[in-house]
Amino acid sequence: MARRWPWFAPGSAEVAAIVKACAQHQAVTGVSLVPQGGNTGLAVGSVPDDSGRQIVLSLTRMNAVRGIDSANLTITVEAGCILQSLQEAAEEAGLLFPLSLAAEGSCTIGGNLGTNAGGTQVVRYGNARDLCLGLEVVTAQGEIWHGLSGLRKDNTGYDLRDLFIGSEGTLGIITAATLKLYPLPAAQLTAWAAVPSMDAAVALLGLAHRHLGAGLTGFEVMGQFALSLVDKHFRQLSVPLYQDAPYCVLLENSDHESETHARTRFEHLLETAMEQSLVSDAVVSESLNQARHLWHLRESIPLAQAEEGLNIKHDISVPVSRIPEFVAQTDALLQHEIPGVRLVNFGHLGDGNLHYNVQAPEEMDANAFLRDQEDRVNVLVYDAVARFGGSISAEHGVGSLKTDKLPRYKSAVALDMMHSIKLALDPYNLMNPGRIVRV
Ligand code: ZN
Numbered sequence: 001m002a003r004r005w006p007w008f009a010p011g012s013a014e015v016a017a018i019v020k021a022c023a024q025h026q027a028v029t030g031v032s033l034v035p036q037g038g039n040t041g042l043a044v045g046s047v048p049d050d051s052g053r054q055i056v057l058s059l060t061r062m063n064a065v066r067g068i069d070s071a072n073l074t075i076t077v078e079a080g081c082i083l084q085s086l087q088e089a090a091e092e093a094g095l096l097f098p099l100s101l102a103a104e105g106s107c108t109i110g111g112n113l114g115t116n117a118g119g120t121q122v123v124r125y126g127n128a129r130d131l132c133l134g135l136e137v138v139t140a141q142g143e144i145w146h147g148l149s150g151l152r153k154d155n156t157g158y159d160l161r162d163l164f165i166g167s168e169g170t171l172g173i174i175t176a177a178t179l180k181l182y183p184l185p186a187a188q189l190t191a192w193a194a195v196p197s198m199d200a201a202v203a204l205l206g207l208a209h210r211h212l213g214a215g216l217t218g219f220e221v222m223g224q225f226a227l228s229l230v231d232k233h234f235r236q237l238s239v240p241l242y243q244d245a246p247y248c249v250l251l252e253n254s255d256h257e258s259e260t261h262a263r264t265r266f267e268h269l270l271e272t273a274m275e276q277s278l279v280s281d282a283v284v285s286e287s288l289n290q291a292r293h294l295w296h297l298r299e300s301i302p303l304a305q306a307e308e309g310l311n312i313k314h315d316i317s318v319p320v321s322r323i324p325e326f327v328a329q330t331d332a333l334l335q336h337e338i339p340g341v342r343l344v345n346f347g348h349l350g351d352g353n354l355h356y357n358v359q360a361p362e363e364m365d366a367n368a369f370l371r372d373q374e375d376r377v378n379v380l381v382y383d384a385v386a387r388f389g390g391s392i393s394a395e396h397g398v399g400s401l402k403t404d405k406l407p408r409y410k411s412a413v414a415l416d417m418m419h420s421i422k423l424a425l426d427p428y429n430l431m432n433p434g435r436i437v438r439v
Contacts, residue, residue, distance in 0.1 A: 043399025079110025123350030218252030
């Protein structure tokens with residue numbers, strides 16, 4: 001039985017009381033607040049600085065599912081709810097919450113919303129922002145904004161919800177959210193295809209959109225060197241088809257009719273792609289286990305890369321149509337500047353989002369490479385991203401890592417407006433200071 005309306009929980013009142021107490025004592029103690037969920041962020045946005053004056057406010061005990069409204073296709077959960085628990089609660093109700101990413105077993109929905117997380121299903125369902133209909137937020141003044149609306153239409157002024165999503169705790173603290181649910185697909189198939197070039201991968205994406213429509217729920221690209229690291233460090237996983245192809249692609253097809261229907265459409269797509277020389281070889285999963293294995297290979301890339309040694313990470317996006325040219329030019333530029341440099345390139349091609357990571361030349365010490373080259377490599381990569389009309393943070397947020405880089409890549413007008421919003425909502429800079437905008 002669904003609850004009639006998301007109820008108000010005492011946890012939010014406690015968060016409000018903590019914020020109020022900090023605000024009252026801020027002038028004397030200089031204290032500030034750092035909201036934290038699962039602490040899985042990759043941009044150092046939820047870790048206190050070393051001033052000793054920052055209070056970490058963990059939301060992990062506020063993890064209740066407040067209610068599911070099946071007819072409205074919504075679920076209301078508290079910020080500390082672990083993403084996987086949220087997916088499972090939806091599934092128990094026969095519905096799908098599609099946000100999916102590698103850290104889903106420990107990240108929380110509050111953090112996902114705070115950073116506007118993306119992951120592997122964005123090509124079909126959008127990122128965390130697109131999945132959120134309403135929020136409950138504790139403001140920097142310790143007030144509670146009850147914005148838990150399950151409305152899909154509400155044009156009553158500025159969209160406060162979207163201000164807090166992606167604000168990384170700098171404007172207030174998200175304590176609960178109402179999120180969109182979808183019907184569970186009847187069948188889900190995964191294919192792994194070797195492609196002769198990045199151009200072919202982008203053309204295959206277009207073909208997959210046309211053939212599968214809304215059935216295309218995942219489209220990942222993986223460079224040959226990235227897969228060679230998985231093969232090297234996790235030999236037991238036996239990576240398919242990568243040895244003779246510069247890139248492999250992982251496609252997911254979710255079907256609302258049947259597995260047979262899904263397989264027929266998938267095979268037709270792959271046959272057409274082969275006729276057009278967009279795919280040189282492909283396998284389609286025969287079972288759920290096989291599909292999981294193919295996804296596991298993709299998710300093993302960051303782990304294999306860590307085994308290989310420290311590297312310089314970039315979470316970037318450019319328009320899908322410009323990805324092949326971006327990769328060709330930036331690969332060549334880096335190889336010219338740092339002979340022997342190794343590029344671990346993989347990511348969510350369906351969203352134009354690459355994890356374009358730079359690994360030291362084989363004979364070079366990784367620590368020395370990071371110490372001597374990190375700033376230079378960042379400028380080379382981010383300047384290239386800017387030339388192609390892209391973003392230096394696609395799905396991981398700004399955090400401490402990129403706050404000082406924003407002024408070079410974001411317009412002064414945009415930064416000015418962000419600065420004004422921060423001052424208006426958090427005039428005493430109590431909330432996660434030093435992240436996104438400095439005031
Ligand atoms: Zn990613």
